[in-house]
Amino acid sequence: MFDPVDIRKDFPVLGKYVYLDSAATTQTPRQVVEAMCDYFYKYAANHGRGAHRLARETTNHYEDAREAVAEFLGGDYEHTIFTRNTTESINMVALGLDWEAGDHVVTTHVEHHSNLLPWLRLKEKGVEVTVVTSDPRGTVDPCDIDRAITDRTKLVAVTHVSNVFGSHMDVKEITRIAHRHGCMSLVDAAQSVGHMPFDVADIDSDFVAVPGHKGMMGPQGTGVLYLKDTDSIRPTYLGGGTVYAVTEDGYKLENAPGRFEAGTPNIPGVIGLGKGVEYVKALGIGDIQQHEEHLARDAARRLSEIDRVEVYGPSDRAAVVPFNVIGLNPHDVAMILDETRKICVRSGHHCAIPSINLLKVEGTVRASFGAYNLPREVDLLVDTVEQIATTLT
Numbered sequence: 001m002f003d004p005v006d007i008r009k010d011f012p013v014l015g016k017y018v019y020l021d022s023a024a025t026t027q028t029p030r031q032v033v034e035a036m037c038d039y040f041y042k043y044a045a046n047h048g049r050g051a052h053r054l055a056r057e058t059t060n061h062y063e064d065a066r067e068a069v070a071e072f073l074g075g076d077y078e079h080t081i082f083t084r085n086t087t088e089s090i091n092m093v094a095l096g097l098d099w100e101a102g103d104h105v106v107t108t109h110v111e112h113h114s115n116l117l118p119w120l121r122l123k124e125k126g127v128e129v130t131v132v133t134s135d136p137r138g139t140v141d142p143c144d145i146d147r148a149i150t151d152r153t154k155l156v157a158v159t160h161v162s163n164v165f166g167s168h169m170d171v172k173e174i175t176r177i178a179h180r181h182g183c184m185s186l187v188d189a190a191q192s193v194g195h196m197p198f199d200v201a202d203i204d205s206d207f208v209a210v211p212g213h214k215g216m217m218g219p220q221g222t223g224v225l226y227l228k229d230t231d232s233i234r235p236t237y238l239g240g241g242t243v244y245a246v247t248e249d250g251y252k253l254e255n256a257p258g259r260f261e262a263g264t265p266n267i268p269g270v271i272g273l274g275k276g277v278e279y280v281k282a283l284g285i286g287d288i289q290q291h292e293e294h295l296a297r298d299a300a301r302r303l304s305e306i307d308r309v310e311v312y313g314p315s316d317r318a319a320v321v322p323f324n325v326i327g328l329n330p331h332d333v334a335m336i337l338d339e340t341r342k343i344c345v346r347s348g349h350h351c352a353i354p355s356i357n358l359l360k361v362e363g364t365v366r367a368s369f370g371a372y373n374l375p376r377e378v379d380l381l382v383d384t385v386e387q388i389a390t391t392l393t
């Protein structure tokens with residue numbers, strides 16, 4: 001039975017603070033921390049390099065985590081590549097595809113910089129980039145993507161959920177459109193995996209970039225790149241762990257996933273991530289989604305009823321609530337929430353300046369929710385914002 005009050009015992013930090021910043025990174029359950037401690041205290045060694053028992057045990061735990069994450073994403077083991085974060089996953093695609101001058105990328109106005117800058121940088125190679133705009137609430141119409149695709153389009157790169165608006169993109173339909181035109185698609189799943197049902201096989205995107213440290217409740221410094229076709233990109237880095245055979249003249253790469261994970265990986269982090277997906281699975285993704293969205297939508301509705309408070313994004317939002325107190329800088333609002341009630345929210349441009357420009361504001365305050373948040377935390381947020389709006393403006 002999903003019980004957010006019960007869950008909180010696994011997150012000691014929540015006893016002291018009102019943590020409403022899960023879109024940036026989620027808190028880490030004790031079980032994940034303990035799995036990492038077990039690695040260090042009981043069997044730490046390097047992965048895949050050595051016949052001794054500690055190396056074997058480490059490798060088994062690391063690869064078990066890969067199995068768990070692949071299954072959680074609805075995909076296959078060999079196609080599940082561990083990375084440091086969503087940003088690295090996306091950059092690996094930008095750096096790993098072969099680009100020619102005149103190639104074309106379609107992306108959108110509601111992307112995090114991590115799903116925009118890697119494509120904009122390709123302009124240096126003569127690649128053209130079209131940035132499709134959204135409606136004022138941050139939703140991109142798949143038909144606009146369809147219209148933006150040309151016969152030179154190689155890739156359509158879209159976020160599943162905007163970290164600024166909380167809006168959803170229909171990534172399955174966008175992927176279908178991309179494939180109909182013979183181009184590839186990349187889904188930035190930073191704000192969706194672990195927050196709502198997500199199935200890589202169903203969406204069918206060529207590349208899916210996933211953070212380990214958000215909805216999957218793994219530690220910071222973990223992420224995943226899911227490759228539909230493991231031959232579709234070249235590895236970004238080469239070295240230990242990536243090769244099958246080497247001579248002075250050349251090398252033959254390992255099969256995936258090894259060829260994409262050069263050097264010693266974040267072994268404790270990946271083992272923790274494996275435990276994180278186990279934890280999220282046990283809570284139940286349907287219950288998590290229902291709970292988080294209920295909190296976010298309730299908060300959005302009540303904040304929007306306060307005089308001088310402006311709330312952005314669609315009413316059917318994911319667990320993200322951006323708002324401003326008119327006349328106050330969002331950083332000041334965030335500081336007051338922290339100083340007065342230990343409410344931790346994010347403020348600023350959220351690494352998505354084009355989205356902020358769409359709103360025609362300097363930035364926003366952003367409250368975001370996790371499985372462990374409670375209705376009373378929404379009450380406290382709403383009451384405190386109301387006090388700020390009435391006394392300071």
Ligand code: PLP
Pocket residue numbers: 023024085086087088111112114115159161162163188190191210211212223
């Ligand atoms: N994409 C989106 C939509 C995000 O919200 C974020 C981070 O908040 C990122 C990408 C970058 O994620 P990471 O910090 O895992 O690289």
